[in-house]
Amino acid sequence: MNTIKEEFSKELNERTYSTHLSNGLTVYICKKEKQSKKIGMFGTKYGSVHNDFIDITTNERVKVPDGVAHYLEHKLFEQEGANALDLFSKEGISSNAYTSFDHTVYYFETADKFDLGLEMLIKLVRTPYFTKENVEKERGIIGQEISMYDDDPSFSVYFEALKNMYHVNPVNIDIAGTIESISHITKDILYTCYNTFYNLNNMFIVIIGDVDVEDTINKIEEHVKKYTRENRTNEIIKYTLNEPDSIVKDFSEKDMKLSMPLINIGFKEEIALKNDVVKMDILSQIVSEMYLAKNSDFYEKMYNKEMVSDYMYMFYEGAKEYSHLILTTESKCPKKAAEEIKKYVINLKNEKIDEELLEITKKQLLGEFIMKSEDPHNSYRRIIDTILNENDLYYSIELLKNVTVLDVKEFLNKLNEENCTVSIVK
Amino acid sequence: MGKILKYDDNRFKSVYLSYNFTLKIAEEEIAKSVISCFALSKGSKKYRTSKEIEKYLASLYGSNFEVNVEKIGDLFNFEFRIICVNKNYLPNEEDVLSKCIDFLNEIIYFPNINDGKFDNEIFEREKKTVIDYIEKRKDEKIKYAVSRAEELINKGTTAGAFVYGDLEEAKNTSNEDCVRSYMNIINNSLKTVVISGNLTGYDNIEDKIREVFGDNFGDIANEDEIFESINLENVFENKITEVKEEMDTVQAAICVGMKNFKETEEDYYIANMYNAILGTTPxxxxxxxxxxxxxxxxxxxxxxxxFKKTYVIYAGIEKMNYEKAKDIILEQISDMSSGNISDEEFNTAKASILSDLKEYKDSKFAMAKFLYMNYITKMSISLEDMILNFENVTKEDVITYAKNVEVKLIYFLGGEA
Known part of the structure; x- marks a missing residue:
């Protein structure tokens, strides 16, 4: 019998169960009563930044080309004689996958074929089938995916900001790699990465929906056993180059012939761990609403002066390898606007904090949390963050209720000239 | 009386409320109308500025308000929508929904108009915003390619217009024009309120809505004309139009536009199956x-x-592969009409459509849209019957239908970088 932990959020009226199976796998189930849609996700704590590690099969250190984690995600969908995407779709089950900096997830969504979907998902992830031919075939498709992102202005302005912030951390490289780097990817490299990172103790399954908890856990255990040929339990050793605290440069500009230029202002921060990641996230949302959103004096001034357009907000991204805030907006006069915004944000630490505004903002975010929790995608994002960051599942809501002026002050002190960079795509 | 459409389900925690103005609109009126709706959303008699509006919404537990503009065939729909939390989920059971209904009424029917003009600062700024929206159409390449294909295949009808209107029209809009557009929208539109979500504790919500909006939410003279104008046929040339547009992009885009000239209302289910087999699933x-x-x-x-009985196929490709991609795409279309559809392709398409429909009830937005579409098309069908109708489509139905689908447009964009 597995020990199942139950967690409940009164505010969201949501119950989540979790367990660690004896095979090493972490399982989370968020029960959504009355909901037809069921989502199953199988993920690994392996993403684009993990490109330097000990090959678990040979014990030798290897450096792999940029874009391998993403390429592997594409190719795992290839099963012997069939494409899994196609197999799912034949059953009326939609499926897909994504690769981020620090994890990769495969998932399916269905109203009435959950058991089948679950078995298919586990089989898909546990039985790699890479051949010279099918690896070759994917190069053109991924090449077009890379080209699509090359033409995407919001993606470009974001990546330029990361490049301005990080010297050596691979977070400054596109997740999919480049046309050049993917040309070096072979079937053997894919197997090396798969064998090292797709081990059960590095992996997790997340289920969202109205399912029977115990029954689902038993089925997961059964299917994983059935489809796992080999499961190495050695510790995974990853290398990360020593990233300096400083930024690379404080400004970059790229020409994409846009009618409405985009601005990303980045602040490189200290690495946050566990619940501190959540704290950075919540405070960035609070500060964004208080000082940058449409109800702020600053936004009103900038909008009326035609210095910014539709939106202005800030968000936080943090993991074990990176930590930064990004403020995003668009402007017809990007250089001038970015200068003004940067000055304003850096000076916020000297302003007196309006307590009444803080209270309204907390009320606003609580309402937004409740509304967002209806969306099953929101539930899985919360769970995956918890798995990766090892924070408490519903910590964000507790924290939101208890945020003080001092917390906001402390956060504003992190926004400084030295760690700030501006990226413009025009 | 305006129509109220309601979907109540306590699986949700919040409520989506949308007030729709649906009307027939000339192409040159679009930009003016959009500016007027944007101006409404940025200030009223009571809430003078956008900042005041946003502050008030924040205090209503982050209720989310926006104006949405969309084309429905050759009609336009201006939607004022708000999402808020049901009182049972809030401290002290604060009744935010009732305040949101009052808020919508304030925004729509108590505009800050004096001497026949909107507040000039708001008008000028929103005019700029709409001009920006029109100008940045080209910034997202594949989206732009699809919208150009829509424009080319629906030439001369409202369905072909860009959703924010024409640049020159926007630039030439005066404050007085905008007020006239506003009056036109509130006086000559079909008015529909859709309320969808958790309505526990709101047994008489329809009465409340009628009470708040009062006579403004009444009948209009030209209702039938609106229903009938959803598809105004445009003239097609007797050949395939090929258009190439240069642009400095890494990736090029190819679009193919098609039309079924013999499609009837009853073909709705078959047409969706045709589309799914051709290009919506893996x-x-x-x-x-x-x-x-x-x-x-x-x-x-x-x-x-x-509504236009048309299709747009799109793919992002390398420029040098244009001919190759074109041939493969055209081959797929001709395979559809020659009956070269496998059982697997057919069954997969059906499974995908049915699976989507079965999940409609999980989304208050999907249900709101379903109710509204049901009303605007006078289909009056239940979700269950709709599922049945899809189940009954046969492969032969699709092949017969496919024989009447004609390729009318091939559009190619960019790849010059």
Whole structure:
């Protein structure tokens, strides 16, 4: 019998169960009563930044080309004689996958074929089938995916900001790699990465929906056993180059012939761990609403002066390898606007904090949390963050209720000239 | 009386409330009308500025208000929508929903208009915003390619217009024009309120809505004309139009536009099946042949425009592969009409449509849209019957239908960088 932990959020009226199976796998189930849609996700704590590690099969250190984690995600969908995407779709089950900096997830969504979907998902992830031919075939498709992102202005302005912030951390490289780097990817490299990172103790399954908890856990255990040929339990050793605290440069500009230029202002921060990641996230949302959103004096001034357009907000991204805030907006006069915004944000630490505004903002975010929790995608994002960051599942809501002026002050002190960079795509 | 459409389900925690103005509109009126709706959303008699509006919404537990503009065939729909939390989920059971209904009424019917003009600062700024929206149409390449294909295939009708209107029209709009557009919208539109979500504790919500909006939410004279104007046929040339547009992009885009001239209302289910087999799932002909077999694209899909009985296929490719991609796409279309559809392709498409429909009830937005579409098309069908009708479509139905689908447009964009 597995020990199942139950967690409940009164505010969201949501119950989540979790367990660690004896095979090493972490399982989370968020029960959504009355909901037809069921989502199953199988993920690994392996993403684009993990490109330097000990090959678990040979014990030798290897450096792999940029874009391998993403390429592997594409190719795992290839099963012997069939494409899994196609197999799912034949059953009326939609499926897909994504690769981020620090994890990769495969998932399916269905109203009435959950058991089948679950078995298919586990089989898909546990039985790699890479051949010279099918690896070759994917190069053109991924090449077009890379080209699509090359033409995407919001993606470009974001990546330029990361490049301005990080010297050596691979977070400054596109997740999919480049046309050049993917040309070096072979079937053997894919197997090396798969064998090292797709081990059960590095992996997790997340289920969202109205399912029977115990029954689902038993089925997961059964299917994983059935489809796992080999499961190495050695510790995974990853290398990360020593990233300096400083930024690379404080400004970059790229020409994409846009009618409405985009601005990303980045602040490189200290690495946050566990619940501190959540704290950075919540405070960035609070500060964004208080000082940058449409109800702020600053936004009103900038909008009326035609210095910014539709939106202005800030968000936080943090993991074990990176930590930064990004403020995003668009402007017809990007250089001038970015200068003004940067000055304003850096000076916020000297302003007196309006307590009444803080209270309204907390009320606003609580309402937004409740509304967002209806969306099953929101539930899985919360769970995956918890798995990766090892924070408490519903910590964000507790924290939101208890945020003080001092917390906001402390956060504003992190926004400084030295760690700030501006990226413009025009 | 205006129509109220309601979907109540306590699986939700919040409520989506949308007030729709649906009307027939001339192409040159679009930009003015959009500016007027944007101006309404930025200030009223009571809430003078956008900042005041946003502050008030924040205090209502982050209730989310916006104006949405969309084309429905050759009609336009201006939607004022708000999402808020049901009182049972809030401290002290604060009744935010009732305040949101009052808020919508204030925004729509108590505009800050004096001497026949909107507040000039708001008017000028929103005019700029709409001009920006029109100008930045080209910034997102694949979206732009699809919208250009829509424009080319629906030439001369409202369905072909850009959703924010024409640049010159926007630039030439005066404050007085905008007020006239506003009066036109509130006086000559079909008015529909859709309320969808958790309505526990709101047994008489329809009465409350009628009470708040009062006579403004009444009948209009030209109701039938609006229903009938949803598809105004445009003239097509007797050949395939080929258009190439240069642009400095890494990736090029190819679009193919088609039309079924003999499609009737009853073909709705078959047409959706046609579209799904051709290009909406990973088992579809386009995904399998353009992407998986030929490795030419990452994106290869088709889109169906129900009211115009048209389709747009789009794929992001390398410029040098244009001819190759074109041939493969055209081959898929001709395979559809020659009956070269496998059981697997057919069954997959059906399973995908049915699975989507079964999940409608999980989304208050999907249900709101379903109710509204049901009303605007006078279909009056239940979700269950709709599922049945899809189940009854046969492969022969699709092949017969496919024989009347004609390719009318091939559009190619960019790849010059």
């Amino acid at each position: 088992s579809s002909k386009l995904f399998q042949n353009v992407r998986e077999k030929a490795s030419l694209a990452y994106t290869a899909r088709s889109r169906y425009y129900r």
